[in-house]
Amino acid sequence: MCQPKHRGVKSRGSGDMSVSEGRVVVTGATRGIGRATAHAILERGGKVIAIGRNADLLEELHRQAPERVRTVAADLGDVEQLSAVADAALAAFEGVDGLVNCAGMARYERVGAIQLESVDAQLRLNLIAPLLLSQIVAEHLRDRGGAIVNVSSTLSERVAPGTSAYAATKAALNAITKAMALELAPTGVRVNAVLPGVVDTDMIRVPRLRPGEAPPVGKELEARVEAQLEALRSRHPIGRLGWPEDVATVIVGLLDHPWQTGSLVTIDGGLSVA
Ligand SMILES: NC(=O)c1ccc[n+]([C@@H]2O[C@H](COP(=O)([O-])OP(=O)(O)OC[C@H]3O[C@@H](n4cnc5c(N)ncnc54)[C@H](OP(=O)(O)O)[C@@H]3O)[C@@H](O)[C@H]2O)c1
Secondary structure (H helix, E strand, C coil), X not given: CCCCCCCCEECCCCCEECHHHCEEEEECCCCHHHHHHHHHHHHCCCEEEEEECCHHHHHHHHHHCCCCEEEEECCCCCHHXXXXXXXXXXXXXXXXXXXXXXXXXXXXXXXCCCCHHHHHHHHHHHHHHHHHHHHHHHHHHCCCCEEEEEECCHHHCCCCCCCHHHXXXXXXXXXXXXXXXXXXXXXXXXXXXXXXXXXXCHHHCCCCCCCCCCCCCHHHHHHHHHHHHHHHHHCCCCCCCECHHHHHHHHHHHHHCCCCCCCEEEECCCHHHC
């Protein structure tokens, strides 16, 4: 009978294990979906190399499981530093088994108000950082097996007003996911993407302004954000926004499933079929 070449990853001395029980780099691990993913991996007994800019939040995560969390404080938008960041992540537990590219940013800008600075920032963080980090981690995982998960968005396939640049970065991330999956499959490295609908995190609690509109403050800001959340909620047939944990569960599944690669997996409370 034909035996599979790569099953999970090789743990030192104890046979095969799933990727989420191993050492996983999680970018954007300080908040939202990335933090929930770090928690899900820790709950499964895995180790997390957490990357983000906020040193206090990184330290808070480290305190939760000091033996199984390492942190790398870095601005992933500074693409010249990505190689050094990857080296630090690979050194933290003497190698890694997986990578979750979760750090991201979204700027809501209508046509006419799109700024070069914001397009550049979104391209660097949402596209160049996952591309280059994946390349370095894939070389490390070559022929040992492992997995990469990219956090994309339903907006990559079904756009909304004000999302031209953001949606484009996520559509490109989908293309990278599929191209890398194809190229890396023979090396035992799987690459997948998760496409969440609207998830209740800091990212969506920012008022969406009309061109030239002054940002609201105080009670007006609160009311505006709540109305915005309600409008977003009503578009999800399941009747609520996603929770970071909803997405983290799917990310762990994609890290671990030995026959899954090149997939774009939507999790969106029915948003895409509404
Ligand atoms: N929330 C949604 O509705 C939604 C829907 C679809 C897809 N997504 C995607 O899901 C991912 C996570 O989003 P989220 O909703 O969890 O957002 P979030 O709560 O705003 O968290 C963003 C994370 O990215 C990190 N980050 C931001 N800029 C960074 C930089 N320059 N360098 C390093 N880390 C940086 C932040 O850490 P620091 O602040 O510590 O740097 C934080 O941990 C993103 O890729 C986003 O596009 C979100």
